[in-house]
Amino acid sequence: MAHLASLSTPATGARAVNVNYLGAARSRRKFELFYPDGFQDETYQVAERSYKERAHLEWQSQLGPSPFRKLLARGEFREIADIAVRIEARTNLLFSFEKMALRDAVKSPAGARLFATELYAFLWGRGSAQHKFDDWVQAVADLPRRRTPVLTWPLVTVFGFIARPDKHLFLKPMVTRKAARAYGFDFEYQPQPSWSVYRCLLTFAAIIRRDLDRKPGFKARDMIDLQSFIWVQGSQEYEP
Numbered sequence: 001m002a003h004l005a006s007l008s009t010p011a012t013g014a015r016a017v018n019v020n021y022l023g024a025a026r027s028r029r030k031f032e033l034f035y036p037d038g039f040q041d042e043t044y045q046v047a048e049r050s051y052k053e054r055a056h057l058e059w060q061s062q063l064g065p066s067p068f069r070k071l072l073a074r075g076e077f078r079e080i081a082d083i084a085v086r087i088e089a090r091t092n093l094l095f096s097f098e099k100m101a102l103r104d105a106v107k108s109p110a111g112a113r114l115f116a117t118e119l120y121a122f123l124w125g126r127g128s129a130q131h132k133f134d135d136w137v138q139a140v141a142d143l144p145r146r147r148t149p150v151l152t153w154p155l156v157t158v159f160g161f162i163a164r165p166d167k168h169l170f171l172k173p174m175v176t177r178k179a180a181r182a183y184g185f186d187f188e189y190q191p192q193p194s195w196s197v198y199r200c201l202l203t204f205a206a207i208i209r210r211d212l213d214r215k216p217g218f219k220a221r222d223m224i225d226l227q228s229f230i231w232v233q234g235s236q237e238y239e240p
Contacts, residue, residue: 023184024211028218030182031232033240038217039225048228052162055091056224059163062087065124072120080116081106084159093158093170097148105143105150114139123163130195136160137193156193165222169205171198175234180204182233205230 035041039049061067062083071080085103088094094102106112118139122132141151153171160168173189180187185204190197205226212218212229220226232238 021184021211023182024208027179027183027229027233028212028215030238030240031229034232034238038212038215039220039228040217044228048231049224051091052093052165052224052228055087055162056165058087058090063163068120068124072116077109077112077116080119081112084115084119087162088158091162093161093172094154098152098155101145101148101150102155104146108144111144114143119159122160129167130199133195133198137195140193151193153191153193157198161223161227165224167223169201169223170227171201172231172234176201176204176230177234179230179233183208 032038035044035048038044063071063080068080071077085099085106088102089099106115118136122136122139125132137151137156140156143150153173157168157171161170173191177187177189183204185207187204188197188200205223208226208229209220212220220229
């Protein structure tokens with residue numbers, strides 16, 4: 001079984017200290033209402049973590065850096081796109097209209113090629129995090145579009161999250177904005193995907209990790225735990 005990498009995102013910058021610690025404590029208590037043992041809670045493992053972890057491990061097996069490179073070298077762009085769509089489809093991360101838009105976008109040979117080559121560069125390529133993210137956003141924007149938009153925050157961030165939860169976080173806008181308000185974090189959200197918003201999201205995650213780190217049962221293993229924590233704060237299904 002593949003091992004999840006440790007989280008390394010630093011909490012830096014002005015926003016790193018602009019947090020309402022009463023809100024942070026209140027957010028942790030809300031999580032404990034549903035999962036008293038934190039990230040080690042057995043119910044949490046079943047309800048929130050297990051299916052995301054399974055998707056990651058399946059990705060590592062089929063589209064980790066080595067198998068991904070081999071498929072690219074053989075020009076198997078359609079196979080790459082099909083695997084990515086299939087793995088994501090087993091999660092509940094995207095809305096149905098986003099799943100449909102994604103399938104439509106990679107149906108053509110040109111769409112599959114663009115998706116596969118730019119996704120590899122985003123996940124495993126060289127260059128700064130900002131440069132790779134900007135290039136990936138542009139690639140998603142350039143994918144063929146039939147009826148519904150492809151360039152949404154969930155579509156831009158879902159594959160980084162599944163493939164590399166050591167580095168990347170999934171952004172569900174309404175839930176994340178609500179969680180940030182409850183936490184007391186100044187999340188400067190914009191609907192157009194951009195590096196500045198994504199960097200702010202990673203700072204939010206790093207702050208949550210820092211605040212939870214010393215609490216028994218709350219040491220985050222990766223972004224899966226942190227995304228789940230955010231989800232509990234902002235999702236209607238977790239209204240007390």
